[in-house]
Amino acid sequence: MKAPTAVIGPGETIKRPPDSERVDYEGELAVVIGRRCRHVPEERAASVIFGYTCLNDVTARDLQRRDVQFTRGKGFDTFCPLGPWIETELDVSDLAVETSVNGVTVQSGRTIDLIHSVPKLVAFISRVMTLLPGDVIATGTPEGVGPLLAGDKVSVRVEGIGDLTNAVEDEKI
Numbered sequence: 001m002k003a004p005t006a007v008i009g010p011g012e013t014i015k016r017p018p019d020s021e022r023v024d025y026e027g028e029l030a031v032v033i034g035r036r037c038r039h040v041p042e043e044r045a046a047s048v049i050f051g052y053t054c055l056n057d058v059t060a061r062d063l064q065r066r067d068v069q070f071t072r073g074k075g076f077d078t079f080c081p082l083g084p085w086i087e088t089e090l091d092v093s094d095l096a097v098e099t100s101v102n103g104v105t106v107q108s109g110r111t112i113d114l115i116h117s118v119p120k121l122v123a124f125i126s127r128v129m130t131l132l133p134g135d136v137i138a139t140g141t142p143e144g145v146g147p148l149l150a151g152d153k154v155s156v157r158v159e160g161i162g163d164l165t166n167a168v169e170d171e172k173i
Helices: 042-048 061-066 071-075 118-128
Strands: 013-016 023-025 027-033 049-056 080-087 096-101 104-110 136-138 153-158 162-170
Touching: 027 096, 027 118, 027 153, 042 049, 042 118, 049 136, 049 153, 049 162, 061 071, 080 162, 118 136
Parallel strands: 013 162
Antiparallel strands: 027 049, 027 136, 049 080, 096 104, 096 153, 153 162
């Protein structure tokens, strides 16, 4: 789970917090919920989805490993770049998902290889909590997560959606 202050848009800057020595990228497909829902069966998941976008599940990996909960490691301000827009008409069953850092591809996968399908994720999560319009579900990242350094430019590309690009800098306190 990420705080609302973690969300930034395309072109905004990811800030590496001084509390972490290792901040990683995780390029993912994001599911945007379109209507309030609870206990959604897999076969009806599409009826509650507004659309899809790119997401970078930025993670302070050292803190994630140290803490029992993942909230701190994933919840820093600027740790959830989203965009560039929401695609509402897209079959996401087999799309390319790629991440590049400074123009070099560092992650490459396909949504067909997700551990859990989008309908299964919506069904499972909606059994735990009520989903609201605008809620975003991150679907998981291909292998190859790695560090981001100040001065890097990271891009997440999802086939049929586009590119989400953000610069990285150290947070000044």
